[in-house]
Amino acid sequence: MINVNSNPINNKVNNIKSNFKEEFIMISTFKKTVAFVLAMVIMFGGCVSSVTVNAAKSNKLKMPTGDLAAAKVIEASGNPLLKKSSLKSTTRSLKSSSVNQRVWSKYSNDYAENKLNSYEKGLYNNLDDVCYDYLVDSSLNATYNPIYSGYYLPGAEYSNLTSDEVGRVIELFIYAHPQYYFTAVHYIRYSSSVCLYCYDEFAYGEDRAQVTNAVFDKLDKYVATAKKATDVEKTAHDLICKNVSYQSGTYDQSMYSALMEGKTVCAGYSQTLSAILNACGMETVLAYSKGHAWNKVKTNDGWRAVDSTWDDQGSTIVYYWYNKSDSDIRYKDTQYDHYIKADVAWYLPAATKSSKTANTERTTTTDSADSNKLETPVIKSLKAGSNKSMTLTFEPVSNTANYEIKISKHSKFKNDVHTVTVDNRYSAITFTKLTKNKRYYTKVRQVRKSGNKTYYSKWSSVKSVFIKK
Numbered sequence: 001m002i003n004v005n006s007n008p009i010n011n012k013v014n015n016i017k018s019n020f021k022e023e024f025i026m027i028s029t030f031k032k033t034v035a036f037v038l039a040m041v042i043m044f045g046g047c048v049s050s051v052t053v054n055a056a057k058s059n060k061l062k063m064p065t066g067d068l069a070a071a072k073v074i075e076a077s078g079n080p081l082l083k084k085s086s087l088k089s090t091t092r093s094l095k096s097s098s099v100n101q102r103v104w105s106k107y108s109n110d111y112a113e114n115k116l117n118s119y120e121k122g123l124y125n126n127l128d129d130v131c132y133d134y135l136v137d138s139s140l141n142a143t144y145n146p147i148y149s150g151y152y153l154p155g156a157e158y159s160n161l162t163s164d165e166v167g168r169v170i171e172l173f174i175y176a177h178p179q180y181y182f183t184a185v186h187y188i189r190y191s192s193s194v195c196l197y198c199y200d201e202f203a204y205g206e207d208r209a210q211v212t213n214a215v216f217d218k219l220d221k222y223v224a225t226a227k228k229a230t231d232v233e234k235t236a237h238d239l240i241c242k243n244v245s246y247q248s249g250t251y252d253q254s255m256y257s258a259l260m261e262g263k264t265v266c267a268g269y270s271q272t273l274s275a276i277l278n279a280c281g282m283e284t285v286l287a288y289s290k291g292h293a294w295n296k297v298k299t300n301d302g303w304r305a306v307d308s309t310w311d312d313q314g315s316t317i318v319y320y321w322y323n324k325s326d327s328d329i330r331y332k333d334t335q336y337d338h339y340i341k342a343d344v345a346w347y348l349p350a351a352t353k354s355s356k357t358a359n360t361e362r363t364t365t366t367d368s369a370d371s372n373k374l375e376t377p378v379i380k381s382l383k384a385g386s387n388k389s390m391t392l393t394f395e396p397v398s399n400t401a402n403y404e405i406k407i408s409k410h411s412k413f414k415n416d417v418h419t420v421t422v423d424n425r426y427s428a429i430t431f432t433k434l435t436k437n438k439r440y441y442t443k444v445r446q447v448r449k450s451g452n453k454t455y456y457s458k459w460s461s462v463k464s465v466f467i468k469k
Helices: 118-136 163-176 205-228 232-243 255-261 266-279
Strands: 002-005 015-018 024-026 052-054 060-062 072-075 143-145 150-152 183-189 193-198 284-288 293-299 302-306 378-385 389-395 402-408 417-422 428-432 438-450 453-456 463-467
Touching (some): 072 163, 163 266, 163 284, 266 293, 389 463
Parallel strands (some): 072 183
Antiparallel strands (some): 052 060, 143 150, 150 193, 284 293, 438 463
């Protein structure tokens, strides 16, 4: 008897039963994933700060990755430190101590928020309340926490969320609200509240008011220029590429670095593009992998992926990563740069192929959302575990098809074979109650039903592992 226990993000549990002698297969409780295809060409094996590869016509393209800062969380006990700050201005003469009025919500996007459950949305809204107060109220100072040597905002309360769920909500919130330039994905997590980090430079309210006015004066000039243009999206994209250089710095995870310093990394590029296009009325979200960030823009022909960071080639702007499908934007990925983090992919829109062909289109891959040609999954690892078990991990491919997995004790899969189909939300499976001192073989392919027809990708390469104990 086979029991298949699933545990996706929405906490629903599905049970599937099938026969396979005495062997037991259990799908691990990995978070929900939206699957994607391994890039056609993997040029390098690791995340680096900058790589150069040959492109068409012998052009040298710089594709920097790995500079999206990983979320930093400090686990703490007790209650957050909420004493009034004794901060004083670092500016000698304050020109203004108040924030100019604006429609602040126009710079953000609520696509991900609409997919949150009630508990997640509770934390999301509490974070928004705290950050909004600090954006518009110059009388508020961030609090210095001597234990953790940094300035933090007041606690935003949450309930019935795991630490991973809290982290995911914070990431989605920060990347959907570029207007909160003074904070980043860095926080202290208490048992029922979280305190977001505040950059030191923006901790004092009156100083922050001056910076806020300057940041949004600059941003609104970009918005006005883009609105007047025939092609709003391209104009915004080009404004960033022309006025920003790829360079790391203290504030490079915020759009402040792009607007006020003229230098940033992918986080600054993508947050600035989100803010401009959202303010222009074009729905735009920030998408991110483990080390890279880019955008998805809702055009009149559907959602498209845009990477202004990679399109900025110094003195030249290219459009190899402009208005692409999810598969096409992976053109020349150096690792898994444009594969959205597995636990957040469901919260973001899928970018599909355009029905129109632009002169910069590169159609070297097929987007399975528009075709019945499914791409072949790649097995990342197959490892033996304790208690006669093994764990299979494969690279996610597409969010429109499921996975069919065969396992056997025979390399040719002719005898003693079992086939299991798993939901596309998963990319890791643990097989338990296997036979000791036996070698097991496995392979994976995509499968999708469309009407009365069933479509399959090619099988992945076969992987095997020896079960010792």
